[in-house]
Amino acid sequence: MRIREGFVLRQIGDSYVALATGSELVDFDAMISINETGAFLWNNLLEDTTFDELIQKLCGEYDVDKQTASRDVKEFIQSLESAGLLIK
Amino acid sequence: MSGRRCIGMEELSPIILEAVQKGRSVRMRVVGNSMYPMLRSGIDSVVLVRADSCKRGDIPLYRRENGSFVLHRVISVSGGAYTMCGDNQTTKEFPVYESQIYGKVKGFYRGGRYISCKNPLYRAYSFVWTVFFRFRPVFAKLIKAAKVVKKGVGI
Numbered sequence: 001m002r003i004r005e006g007f008v009l010r011q012i013g014d015s016y017v018a019l020a021t022g023s024e025l026v027d028f029d030a031m032i033s034i035n036e037t038g039a040f041l042w043n044n045l046l047e048d049t050t051f052d053e054l055i056q057k058l059c060g061e062y063d064v065d066k067q068t069a070s071r072d073v074k075e076f077i078q079s080l081e082s083a084g085l086l087i088k
Numbered sequence: 089m090s091g092r093r094c095i096g097m098e099e100l101s102p103i104i105l106e107a108v109q110k111g112r113s114v115r116m117r118v119v120g121n122s123m124y125p126m127l128r129s130g131i132d133s134v135v136l137v138r139a140d141s142c143k144r145g146d147i148p149l150y151r152r153e154n155g156s157f158v159l160h161r162v163i164s165v166s167g168g169a170y171t172m173c174g175d176n177q178t179t180k181e182f183p184v185y186e187s188q189i190y191g192k193v194k195g196f197y198r199g200g201r202y203i204s205c206k207n208p209l210y211r212a213y214s215f216v217w218t219v220f221f222r223f224r225p226v227f228a229k230l231i232k233a234a235k236v237v238k239k240g241v242g243i
Contacts, residue, residue, distance in 0.1 A: 013099040026107045028100065028116040029133045029197075 001077070001088045003045045009034065016042070018085055032083050037062065041076050045086070051077070097157040101190060104149070108138040108191040115197070122174030123147070123159060126213070132198050134159065139192035142170060145214040146205075147193040150184055159193070161214070163221050175217055178225045 006022045016034045019026060034042060037058070044057050051073060058069040080086040104114050117133045127134065134147070142148050146162045150172070160172040160181065169183030195204040203210055 010103065012103070013096070019103070024112055025135070026103070026112055026114045028114065030115075 001086055002048045003042060004085055004087050007085055009039055009042050032079060038076055041073065101157065104136065105190050108136060111138065113137050114191065118159065122176050124176040126175055127196060132196060134193045134196045136191035137194045139189050141186065142192055145218050148189045149191050150188040151190065161218065163218055173221060178228050
């Protein structure tokens, strides 16, 4: 799975937002904001990767146990999917 | 980790300006009731485009000197400056200059339905609202008086 082409992550203050680059409309109404951990996962999803690889990378980067990382990655993937930002 | 958190205008404004200057549109939800009944806070959203200039009836997004962002209607234009007022307000704001303007409304979503500012019914609404602007304080006083009377007689 990976991030759908045509979206970039842009930092706004303490958080990040996913913006469509090619679209004529910038829709803040449908925009999702992402925190720093989410941005880390986003950057790892720019190239094709797997669920297990993401958990591994998250555990390597942050002081977090595998169970928590697995839950966070699952939740993040679901939010990206529902916003139409992910290709599986 | 992710969600639909409300991000402040201070942080969003550079992105809005950049997008409209590149010829893109920006859709954003309205916060505040100053443009009620046309726009309901937290429910309706507007689509902004680049505003090289505005005319009476237009609704620009502009920034006040105190840093706050406002979406109000142009009541009149004189000497290169605008007089503004929210549809739900009676106090005029003057002057507002083009340099303060980030973009203007080209249409809006009301209850999910898109209404263009070129829509004839909307244009009629905008016309009435700006023409009868001067009578708004009278209407506001009448409504207030009616409420007092209603309360007094216990209706």
